[in-house]
Amino acid sequence: MEKVNINTDANKCAECMRCQLICSFTYTGSFNPEKSCIVINPPDEIRFTDKCKKECILCTRHCEFGAITRLEGG
Amino acid sequence: MEYYGYAGNILHVDLSTRQIRKEPLHADLARKFIGGPGVGLNLLLDILKPSVDPLSQENVLVFGTGPLLGTLVPGGGKCYLSTKYSIPASKDGKKYFVSTSMFGSSRFGAMMKNAGYDHIVITGRADKPCYLKVTDEDVEIRDASDIWGKDAYEAGRVLRTRHQGKTGKCGTWIIGQAGENLVRFSLGWTDDWHNAGRFAAAVAGAKNLKAIVTLGEKRIKIADGKRFMKVVKEKRQEIVSHPNYQPTAPLGKGRTGTLLTELMVGIKGCSGGMCACKSIHEVKEEKYRGARFGGSFPSLPSMLQMQLQLKDYGETFTLLGRMNSYGLCVSTTLNMMRLVTQQYERGVLSKDDMGGLELKIGNLDYYLALVEKIVRRRDIGATMAEGWYPLCERLGIDAATDYETGCAITKGIDLLVDARIWPSLFKQGTGFSPCMGLGSIVHAKAKHTHSLTYWSRDEISFADVRKDAEKMGLTKEELNRIFTEDSFDTGRLEKYGGEAETTYNLLGICDTAVHWANDPMRDMPWLSQAYSAATGFDITPRELLRAGERVFNLEKLLNVREGFNRKDDRIPPVYLQNIETPLPAREGDRYLTDWFGKRCTREDLETMLDTYYEERGWDIEKGIPTKRKLTELGLEQFAEIVESA
Numbered sequence: 121m122e123k124v125n126i127n128t129d130a131n132k133c134a135e136c137m138r139c140q141l142i143c144s145f146t147y148t149g150s151f152n153p154e155k156s157c158i159v160i161n162p163p164d165e166i167r168f169t170d171k172c173k174k175e176c177i178l179c180t181r182h183c184e185f186g187a188i189t190r191l192e193g194g
Numbered sequence: 195m196e197y198y199g200y201a202g203n204i205l206h207v208d209l210s211t212r213q214i215r216k217e218p219l220h221a222d223l224a225r226k227f228i229g230g231p232g233v234g235l236n237l238l239l240d241i242l243k244p245s246v247d248p249l250s251q252e253n254v255l256v257f258g259t260g261p262l263l264g265t266l267v268p269g270g271g272k273c274y275l276s277t278k279y280s281i282p283a284s285k286d287g288k289k290y291f292v293s294t295s296m297f298g299s300s301r302f303g304a305m306m307k308n309a310g311y312d313h314i315v316i317t318g319r320a321d322k323p324c325y326l327k328v329t330d331e332d333v334e335i336r337d338a339s340d341i342w343g344k345d346a347y348e349a350g351r352v353l354r355t356r357h358q359g360k361t362g363k364c365g366t367w368i369i370g371q372a373g374e375n376l377v378r379f380s381l382g383w384t385d386d387w388h389n390a391g392r393f394a395a396a397v398a399g400a401k402n403l404k405a406i407v408t409l410g411e412k413r414i415k416i417a418d419g420k421r422f423m424k425v426v427k428e429k430r431q432e433i434v435s436h437p438n439y440q441p442t443a444p445l446g447k448g449r450t451g452t453l454l455t456e457l458m459v460g461i462k463g464c465s466g467g468m469c470a471c472k473s474i475h476e477v478k479e480e481k482y483r484g485a486r487f488g489g490s491f492p493s494l495p496s497m498l499q500m501q502l503q504l505k506d507y508g509e510t511f512t513l514l515g516r517m518n519s520y521g522l523c524v525s526t527t528l529n530m531m532r533l534v535t536q537q538y539e540r541g542v543l544s545k546d547d548m549g550g551l552e553l554k555i556g557n558l559d560y561y562l563a564l565v566e567k568i569v570r571r572r573d574i575g576a577t578m579a580e581g582w583y584p585l586c587e588r589l590g591i592d593a594a595t596d597y598e599t600g601c602a603i604t605k606g607i608d609l610l611v612d613a614r615i616w617p618s619l620f621k622q623g624t625g626f627s628p629c630m631g632l633g634s635i636v637h638a639k640a641k642h643t644h645s646l647t648y649w650s651r652d653e654i655s656f657a658d659v660r661k662d663a664e665k666m667g668l669t670k671e672e673l674n675r676i677f678t679e680d681s682f683d684t685g686r687l688e689k690y691g692g693e694a695e696t697t698y699n700l701l702g703i704c705d706t707a708v709h710w711a712n713d714p715m716r717d718m719p720w721l722s723q724a725y726s727a728a729t730g731f732d733i734t735p736r737e738l739l740r741a742g743e744r745v746f747n748l749e750k751l752l753n754v755r756e757g758f759n760r761k762d763d764r765i766p767p768v769y770l771q772n773i774e775t776p777l778p779a780r781e782g783d784r785y786l787t788d789w790f791g792k793r794c795t796r797e798d799l800e801t802m803l804d805t806y807y808e809e810r811g812w813d814i815e816k817g818i819p820t821k822r823k824l825t826e827l828g829l830e831q832f833a834e835i836v837e838s839a
Binding site: 141149 | 470
C-alpha cells in the first residue's frame, strides 16, 4: 500500500529487520518478520502490505539507517 | 511446555539415513546452559566421539541460536556453529580442536527460530550433494546437484529465488567451492555477507551439504512483553546517546576512508542490530566490473593491496571477491600465498611444483591462479589446502618459527590479530593484552575474544577497562585480585573477558552495538533483565556470568578429550622473537609489549598464563579444568575427562 507519511530507500536498508520486528510485536504480540506488514527486499524494494495501518509510523522510529523515515508532517 | 524466547525444539538430521527427528528442548538444559553454543557444545559432548576424523561422517555439525535472537534486543542476530574443525592443530596431524564459530545473521537465525528450532544437529553424510530446507511446514533434505559447484553468492541467488518468504528473503547458510573441495581453511556465508565458520565449511563439504535454508511463520513469544520492551528501549536509548555510536561501519580516515566511502554500494547488519558493521564496496571501472568487497574490516583491502603489491583497488577487490565467493578464509589464504611466493622466490619451490606458474609478484593473474590451485587442489595448492602444518612440512620449515615476516600460528591456525603488530597501529598499544594477545592463544579455536574495551584506542583508558570489568559483574574480591591502582593482571582479567563474551554468545547477541567500544552493551544486570523478561526464567547477573564460565569449561573439556593442554596454549615463537628483535614501525622499533606498552619478557608471558589458569581454578601445569572446578560448575559428570588427561 502507499504510505503518504513514510519515505523508503531500499539502498540504505541493512536488513536488520528492526522495522519488521517492532511491527510484528506491536500487532501480534510476538516477534516474526513474516507476520509484519513490511516487505523488505533490498536493494530492490521496501513496501507495505495492505494490512499496514495507514497512520502507523512505528517502523520509522526503529530504523537506524535511514531506509524508512517519517516524512515531514507525516 | 510452552517456551518464551526459545523456539523450544532441537532438530536432528542424519544425512546418511535421511532420518529427521524433532526433540523438545529440555528446560533444565536451557536453564543450565542458557542456549546457543552452551546447548550446542553440550550436545557435542554427548554425540561426537573423541578422535574422529573431522572430515568423516562421524563428525557432527550443530547450528543454532540463543533465546534473545530474533527479538528487538540490540545486536540480537548472532548464530553459532559448533563442530570439530577441519584444520590440523598439531604437527603430527592427529589433533583437531572442537569449538564454536559465532556469526552474524539477518534472516538465517530469526527464520530458524520461526521455523520452530533453536538448534539443528547434523550427522552422517549424504550420498550426493544436498541442501537442508528447514521451514515450519516441513524439513527436507533436498537435491543440490544444480547448485553444487556454484560459488556461494550464485548458489544463494538460486536458493532465495526458490524459497522466497512473504516479507523478504529466506535465511541461508552456504558453502562455496572451497568447502566442497574440502579446503581446510574454507568458510561458509550466512545471508550472503556474514562469514560463518572459518575452518568448518569443509566439514559440511565432507557431508555433501551445500546449504541450509530457513523460513518460518511461527512466533517468538515473550514472557513479559511490557517489561521486555522497557528494558530494550532503555538500552537502545543509551546506545544511540553514546558518543561513539554510529549506525554504519567506520571506514577509516584519510585517502582510504574517502575511497571506500565513494565505492560503498550497501550496508549489512544483523537482525535487531543497531550497527551495520559490514559494508559492500564496488569498483566502478568497466575492466573490473563486478569486483566487490564486503565485510567488516575496512582495513583489509589496503592491507591485501600492500602485502601483495597489487596495483589498485580494482585488482584488490577482484582478488578479494574471488576468495569470498569460493568461501576461502581471506586471512589464511593471504598468509599462505605470501609464504609460498616467498619460498618460490627463494627456490625452495620449483616451477614444476607450481604447475608451471611463472613467479610474478604483484601480478593479479598470478594470485588468481594460486587461488584457483588451492580451490581445485592442484600442484602446490593441494598441499596448501591441507593447512599450515602439511604445507610447512612440504616446504621443510617450521610453521611456528620460520615464518617470521608472516604470522603467528597457534593450534594450527594463523592468528587473525597479531600481538606484535597491533601496538604499532595506535598510540597506546594493545600488545599482549587480554583479548588480542593472550585471549587468542588460550582460546580453544585460537581466536581473539571480543572484549573490545581492551582494543587499543586512544579514547580507551585504564579507567574504562576497570569500569568494564565492574559492569561484567565481577565481585570486589575478583576486582581486587585483578586491579591495582594503576595496573591490571592480564591473565586474571582475560578469564572474565572470555566468559563475558561467551555469555553474549549463549544469548545470541553481539556486544558490538557501538563500534569498537562496547561500553553500553557490557552490562550484565541489563542482560539478565532482558533474558528474564524474554524467557520467564529468572536469573541474576552473577548466575548469567557463571553460565558463561560453565560453557567456557565445557568447550575446554571437549578439547581436553582430544588431547589439548597447556602445551597447545604456548606463546607463538614468532612473538618470542619479538622480545629481543624489534619490528620496524613508523614511530620507531617495536618490541612485544603488554597493554600498557611495557616490554614483555618470557617470564612475564609465562606468568600471564599461570595467573590465567589460576584465576580459572584450573590445573596450572596442565592448563585444564580441575575436578573441583567442574563440580563447582555442576559439570562433575565430566570429571573423568580431566582425571584421565
